[in-house]
Amino acid sequence: MLFHVRMDVKIPHDLPREQAAEILAxxxxxxxxxxxxxxxxxxxxxxxxxxxxxxxxxxxxxELHAILSGLPLFPFMQVTVTPLLRHPSAIREDDS
Incomplete structure (x- = not known):
């Protein structure tokens, strides 16, 4: 299954720099x-x-939920998920 996911990240300003760097890595x-x-x-x-x-x-x-909730930045994210399916007018056969 294909999913379109928007992730907006909001790292708290008071998070110690070293901790933020480790999470980002x-x-x-x-x-x-x-x-x-x-x-x-x-x-x-x-x-x-x-x-x-x-x-x-x-x-x-x-599976998508497990992947997203496993992201180290997940606690600092707003996530929007949209399930996708092939459009009947699409001309490419290799992207279903």
Whole structure:
């Protein structure tokens, strides 16, 4: 199943710099591992915001929830999920 996910990040200003840096390093490693596995298919930064649009390709809602809640930045995120399915007018066969 494909999901469009918007993630808005709001790291508290009073979080110690060293702690924030450690969380960000774990976040990067985890997200890149998911991208290499094909689960996190696309990620785009939203210009001028600490936010992204991402496309996930996972088995079901439960797998997506496990992945998202496992993100080190998850406690500092507002997440919006939209399930996707192929449009009948789409011409590409390789992106279902």
């Amino acid at each position: 774990r976040e990067k490693a985890y997200s890149q591992e998911l991208q290499r596995s094909g689960k996190w298919r696309h990620i785009w930064r939203l210009a001028g915001e600490y936010a992204n649009f991402s496309i996930f390709d996972v088995q079901d809602n439960a």
